[in-house]
Amino acid sequence: MTTSKAKKVSLRIGAVDYSIQCVTRLEDEASNRLFGRQHLGHSTIKLDSEQSCQSAWNTLWHESIHAICDAAGIRKHPEESTIRAITEGICGALRNNPILLAQPLTNQQWEELKKSKGA
């Protein structure tokens, strides 16, 4: 018997720790192919293993936005096109603006930003 040494990956959104699981051929109940799926009741976010790393990152954000809606008590999530638009905005902003990755924004960065404001 082989034991897996794979590190479990999770994502905390609100009060829920979501287990991130990579699966082969992720589908919905109607057998439609999915890149990802978030399930609050199981505290899981599943990602299809047959997508690129960049796609998986984008998908993880997409599913995280669904989880954020759940955490906020939003029963009817926004349309998928709205979730996709928010996802693209966040992913693009993070990739193109490293300052948004600061965890958190440091006092020094904040002071530099305040000094750089327009006259």
Ligand SMILES: [Zn+2]
């Ligand atoms: Zn979605």
